[in-house]
Amino acid sequence: xxxxxxxxxxxxxxxxxxxxxxxxxxxxxxxxxxxxxxxxxxxxxxxxxxxxxxxxxxxxxxxxxxxxxxxxxxxxxxxxxxxxxxxxxxxxxxxxxxxxxxxxxxxxxxxxxxxxxxxxxxxxxxxxxxxxxxxxxxxxxxxxxxxxxxxxxxxxxxxxxxxxxxxxxxxxxxxxxxxxxxxxxxxxxxxxxxxxxxxxxxxxxxxxxxxxxxxxxxxxxxxxxxxxxxxxxxxxxxxxxxxxxxxxxxxxxxxxxxxxxxxxxxxxxxxxxxxxxxxxxxxxxxxxxxxxxxx
Ligand SMILES: NC(=O)c1ccc[n+]([C@@H]2O[C@H](COP(=O)([O-])OP(=O)(O)OC[C@H]3O[C@@H](n4cnc5c(N)ncnc54)[C@H](OP(=O)(O)O)[C@@H]3O)[C@@H](O)[C@H]2O)c1
Numbered sequence: 479x480x481x482x483x484x485x486x487x488x489x490x491x492x493x494x495x496x497x498x499x500x501x502x503x504x505x506x507x508x509x510x511x512x513x514x515x516x517x518x519x520x521x522x523x524x525x526x527x528x529x530x531x532x533x534x535x536x537x538x539x540x541x542x543x544x545x546x547x548x549x550x551x552x553x554x555x556x557x558x559x560x561x562x563x564x565x566x567x568x569x570x571x572x573x574x575x576x577x578x579x580x581x582x583x584x585x586x587x588x589x590x591x592x593x594x595x596x597x598x599x600x601x602x603x604x605x606x607x608x609x610x611x612x613x614x615x616x617x618x619x620x621x622x623x624x625x626x627x628x629x630x631x632x633x634x635x636x637x638x639x640x641x642x643x644x645x646x647x648x649x650x651x652x653x654x655x656x657x658x659x660x661x662x663x664x665x666x667x668x669x670x671x672x673x674x675x676x677x678x679x680x681x682x683x684x685x686x687x688x689x690x691x692x693x694x695x696x697x698x699x700x701x702x703x704x705x706x707x708x709x710x711x712x713x714x715x716x717x718x719x720x721x722x723x724x725x726x727x728x729x730x731x732x733x734x735x736x737x738x739x740x741x742x743x744x745x746x747x748x749x750x751x752x753x754x755x756x757x758x759x760x761x762x763x764x765x766x767x768x769x770x771x772x773x
Pocket of ligand 1: 536579
């Protein structure tokens with residue numbers, strides 16, 4: 479199986495490349511400067527040239543706050559480009575896997591969100607990602623959209639690396655404690671993506687297609703996550719840092735974040751038999767990987 483994934487330096491594309499190497503699956507990454515998702519009309523030729531069995535759409539405009547002031551650019555990258563990838567996948571007769579986000583929901587539900595809940599984004603980023611989902615569905619039936627959340631890994635920029643970096647120069651950190659979600663380890667996303675890819679390449683069953691949630695098992699708050707990060711770090715010889723829980727109102731940001739980002743993984747489990755590891759297990763693996771990278 480030859481997998482083409484958008485993105486060359488991102489958390490998920492790097493994790494998919496690494497897992498592909500382990501499993502003997504060919505993974506081709508394409509990204510800037512060779513392809514620019516803000517120019518969707520330029521995508522077809524390089525994708526045709528790669529001759530993939532499956533396309534994974536991972537690269538995105540992921541600066542949630544900056545998107546509030548760059549809505550047109552964010553919409554081209556997160557909305558139009560996935561739509562064009564779906565059109566190309568349809569022409570090439572290959573499946574398209576696409577990563578979307580918990581931010582398609584407003585976060586006002588009492589319980590855990592499932593795939594049947596109505597999206598109603600509260601931010602430009604969320605709205606552009608929802609536009610991407612809709613453009614994909616308009617251009618191909620052969621798609622799997624996976625909504626993930628709170629992604630972290632040893633690669634790129636993420637909350638775990640930010641906390642550890644800030645903790646080097648501070649003894650205490652104020653962290654938001656009224657947003658709940660499911661931290662998701664990018665190598666776990668990679669495991670799910672390659673499993674789903676293998677199944678949809680081999681099986682045209684429409685039941686394998688559609689929208690699925692894909693997050694680490696369990697839930698916490700950003701403050702709870704931060705505490706676990708420093709507990710893990712201390713166990714590996716790192717510095718102790720006190721986490722002070724604060725309300726979101728004490729940490730204003732340009733983009734509104736959902737208070738409830740929890741996504742149910744039951745549909746993915748029932749159809750694919752896939753459930754991501756509990757987030758504390760994955761967090762420990764991430765801290766081990768970061769420690770190894772520093773040696
Ligand atoms: N990170 C999260 O917490 C989170 C949560 C929910 C959903 N998701 C979704 O999961 C997917 C993967 O996220 P991630 O954390 O791996 O993202 P990431 O680490 O921010 O990587 C994004 C990638 O997209 C590339 N990119 C940005 N603009 C581009 C353009 N115009 N043309 C081509 N490539 C471009 C970036 O390239 P450069 O580095 O060169 O700019 C980077 O390689 C995204 O679709 C995101 O929306 C992420």
